[in-house]
Amino acid sequence: MSKTQATTVILGAGQGFGFSIAKKFGQTGDRVILAARHQASLQALTQRLTDQQIKANYVVADATNSQSTATMFNQITQKYGTPHRFVYNVGDTSADNCFNFKPDKVTQVFQTNVLGAMTTTRQFAELPTETKTPRQILITVGGAALKPSPFAVSLSLTKAALRNFGLSLATALKPKNIDVAIVEVQGLSGINAEMAPDRVANVYLQASQNMSQTEWFYPQQASAQPDEGSQLKALMKDPSRLKHFLILHPNFKTLIESYRNNQPS
Template sequence: MTKTVVILGAGSGFGFAIAQAFGQQGKHVVLAARHEDALQHMTAQLRAADISADWLVADATNSQSTADLFRQVVQHFGVPETFVYNVADTQLDRPRDTPATHIAQAFDVNVLGAIRTTRQFLDLADTDIPRNILITGGGAALNPVKATTTLSLTKAALRSYAYSLADELADTAVYVGLITIQGISGTSDAMQPANVAQAYLQAVADRNQIELRYPAGEQNESEFSALKAVMNDPDRLQTFLQEHPGVNAFLQQHPEFLAD
């Protein structure tokens, strides 16, 4: 029977690329997110590439919604082999003027959603059955700066949870892997979603590292600080934008970055 991979937070960037990568390995992929139209479009793209794919609407902040997601997956495809938590509130903000309500909302999305859904996934079967939990982390957890206040603190909390969960499950057949993405989507060859997705395949192939940093190694500077330095250097900016078209997309999605 074909093994199923459930990707919660299946957007057009990393989520789609992760689905494509697992699908190319012969896995059945189930894309889950809040927006039905986008899910239908991505699923059609995968099927056109001869990848076995389905979609289900689910909201990571609603425990009943995600419980229904797993119930439907088990009903139609059996207990999934791999669960990917790829949901994130990536809005940028500053430490002194961010409303507490926004911080609470981001914490619900970035941390509590992962806690609720990984527990639901674990409850689907005994822990002596080999399965995988993959959590998308971020370099902001390691190198916080003023522009990434809430993103950094929530990704740091998510990282802590992933390590704790991995420790608890260390003597079981369930693998927990944290993929710490140290960059901004599309801003370099390494950060093209298709290349980032390979880290998820490596994680489940090796099953021996709690945390995989992509690109590999430690970075002593936030990717946001590096981008800000380029944005403040007119001599470098035009060439940089030509070489990294993904930056324009990032800036359009995060106009608050330029206002910092």
């Protein structure tokens, strides 16, 4: 296979934002590589992209395991050459509050949301390349970085740390001909029409086309959306809307129950 086609790697490629981001870049002509922990899901998503005439492949990888992600990059580079773009779209959205948090769980969330990004972006940056075209890193941060939720404390503090890391990384990698952008998605996948994954994915493409801007918000204004916790609270008060949401996004059931149980009294 040719190694001249631009390759975009999406780590954290689930059926929501990750799939739509892959589809968006695939529609521009990139080869897209989906990466996550579960092979069956990756196979299904890759087939959906292939059915849309998008060149897509997948690699099983665990963002919290540095050896796993190193192997991922090695496999991709050997087969397709050094990837042009890396999207870190991984997030542990476990719920807790200021009083019931468990230190081991906080460590786990930090490892997923922050340390995983630190490790994989370094691995990407260290890949050999001969191209003079700047390579790109896009990091999904989330609205909790700026609007912390009282019943998603670990999520909020780690997303704030991830935002700070992304801003620092952008400065550090500029001399290495690698551009970095962070995308702060202020809402849950599919919770309303504005948060439809295909619409959210547009901002990743916009960011990739204008990497002089490091921080991107969706919606455009940082204050445009309530925090994710408030969005979930509103959803849980509307049984018919919640039922419809869970039909479309069954993977959110556990998260919603966790948030319900962790709301401060």
